[in-house]
Amino acid sequence: MNLIKKLEENKRLNLKDGLKLYDLDLLTLGKYANKIREEKFGRKTYYNINRHINPTNICKDVCQFCGFSSSRKNPNPYTMTHKEILDTVDKSIKNGIKEVHIVSAHNPDAGLEWYLEIFKKVKEKYPQLHVKALTAAEINFLATQYNLTHQDTINKMVEYGVDSMPGGGAEIFDEKIRKRICGGKVSSDDWINIHRLWHNAGKKSNATMLFGHIESRENRIDHMLRLRNLQDETNGFNAFIPLVYQRENNFLNVKDYLTAQEILKTMAISRLVLDNIPNLKAYWVTSTVKLALLSQEFGANDLDGTIEKESINSASGAKSAKGMACDEFVSLIKNSGFVPIERDSLYNELN
Ligand code: SF4
Numbered sequence: 356m357n358l359i360k361k362l363e364e365n366k367r368l369n370l371k372d373g374l375k376l377y378d379l380d381l382l383t384l385g386k387y388a389n390k391i392r393e394e395k396f397g398r399k400t401y402y403n404i405n406r407h408i409n410p411t412n413i414c415k416d417v418c419q420f421c422g423f424s425s426s427r428k429n430p431n432p433y434t435m436t437h438k439e440i441l442d443t444v445d446k447s448i449k450n451g452i453k454e455v456h457i458v459s460a461h462n463p464d465a466g467l468e469w470y471l472e473i474f475k476k477v478k479e480k481y482p483q484l485h486v487k488a489l490t491a492a493e494i495n496f497l498a499t500q501y502n503l504t505h506q507d508t509i510n511k512m513v514e515y516g517v518d519s520m521p522g523g524g525a526e527i528f529d530e531k532i533r534k535r536i537c538g539g540k541v542s543s544d545d546w547i548n549i550h551r552l553w554h555n556a557g558k559k560s561n562a563t564m565l566f567g568h569i570e571s572r573e574n575r576i577d578h579m580l581r582l583r584n585l586q587d588e589t590n591g592f593n594a595f596i597p598l599v600y601q602r603e604n605n606f607l608n609v610k611d612y613l614t615a616q617e618i619l620k621t622m623a624i625s626r627l628v629l630d631n632i633p634n635l636k637a638y639w640v641t642s643t644v645k646l647a648l649l650s651q652e653f654g655a656n657d658l659d660g661t662i663e664k665e666s667i668n669s670a671s672g673a674k675s676a677k678g679m680a681c682d683e684f685v686s687l688i689k690n691s692g693f694v695p696i697e698r699d700s701l702y703n704e705l706n
Contacts, residue, residue, distance in 0.1 A: 362387045368628050373576030376624045381616050388623035388654030395633065396656040400693040402684055403700065405454040405660040406447035410435045410473065414460030415496075418526075418537035420568055422604035424460045429604060434462060440473055441480065448481060451681070454660070454700045457488040458523055461496040467508070470497070471515040478516030485518045485700040491549040492524025495541035505549050513556055519700055520553050522561030522596055528581050529574040536568060536607065547585055554591025559701060562592050562632070566621060567600040567613035575621060579628045586631045593702055594634035594657060597625055599641040615646055619653045626654025634702060644679070648691045657698075658688065 358375050361368060368376070376384060411434040414424035425432035435443075444455055455477060459465070474486055489497075489512060498508040527533060528543035541549070550560050564578045579595075586592050599618055602609060626635050636657040637650035647658050662678035688695035697706040 362627070365391070365630075367630060370573070370576050370580060373579065373624060373628050374572060376627060377572050377620055381619060381623075384620055384623040384627075385653045388626040389652055391626055391630075392635075392651075392654050392656055398692070398694050399656065399696045400651055400688050401634070401657040401696050401698040401702065401704075402688065403454055403660040403698050404451050404681055405456055405662060405700075406444070406450075406452045407456045407458075407662050407678075408435075408440060408443055410440055410457065410459045410470075411462040411465055412460050413462040413464070415463050416461050416537070416539040417606070418540060419607040420526075420536055420565065420600060420605050422601065434465065437473055437476060441476055444477055444481065444484070448484070450661075452484070452661075453705075454485040454487055456521060456662075457486065458490055458521055459493065461493065463500065467497045467501050467503075467511065471511055474512070474515040474517055486516055487519045487521050487700055488512070488517045490521055490523035491546045492541045494520075494549050495545055505545070506552055509549070509552050509556060513558070519558055519593075520550070520560035522563040522592075522594070525563045525578070525582075526565045527568075527570045527574050528578045529570065532570050532574055543581070547581060550591065551585060551589055554585075554589035559591055559593050561594045561596055561636075563596045563598050564625075565598045565600055567617070568607055568609050576624070576628060579625060583629055583631060586629075590631070592632045594636045595625055595629050595632045596636040596638050596659075597621055598638055601641060615649075618642055618646055619650065622650045622655055623653040639679070644687065648687060651688075651691060651693050658684070660684075 356366065358372055361372060412423055412425050413432045413434060417426060422429060474488060477484065477486055494505060494508050498505050524541055525546055526537050530543060533543060553560050562582050564575065566575055582592065582595065599613065622637060634657045635655045636659055637647035637655035638659050639647035642650065661681050661684060685695045696704050698704055
């Protein structure tokens, strides 16, 4: 069937279709992505009031794209104490956060119990606070270090109060590219399987894709299709989050510059190919706020949250270190012609 006919009739798209979508002009692509966004969400755009905490940047891995972990490019190792983490949560609660998002480097000295104790202490003090924590990459690292299965590790997370899993560590699933950019990290199959186990435990998660480095367009569509397959099976993903690669302070040395057109096309194609993941998040931290706002016209219905402090992408050049004030966030969404809706971490509407 002809591609435009498939788009008109909302037919499921395959790898070839996904690649051909990149050949459409930006506005045609935007029209079809926006049509689906409008059908599902009208002019609503979701955001949440959250706090990111990255307890340590000491890492046994050396992912080539990473500017966050302490290395010869970033000789500033730190590990927060539990008290510092709790003090941070205390302060953020006063700012109205509903979610704490805890992800870290793979620190061989930290340990699973160290993390579990954090989750327990946060949950004991603030039972209403949603704890989103540990990427599939961290789960794989901790399980390997403690000689546990992924299932055992997930059981412990649930027991100690983790509510949902973030989507990090997916990077790009293609095995050849993955080996070049993050060879020591969780394999693609294990990343998928850890999310499968998490969904089978009755929990929700998100999924990311890092793009704009050395991957091809085909690698991106392949990545989306692997996620779509798992979503068909479990329906456990809340949101897909395409992350724009940040150029500074890492080892990848990418020569090409990603254009705004390519970012917007990738957003729109994500909306069209991932027909079973409800929310498409334009993560302003990596795309810039202006492009995230524009992404609302290209399928995105979620702009993430206020974050308060961002350490991972800002270490590689993103202008996100201080997060964003809630009133500014709301005003920007309104002024761009959309209706800001505060959501909780599971996409229930709050305000
Ligand atoms: S991306 Fe994560 S695992 Fe890779 S080097 Fe950075 S902190 Fe470590």
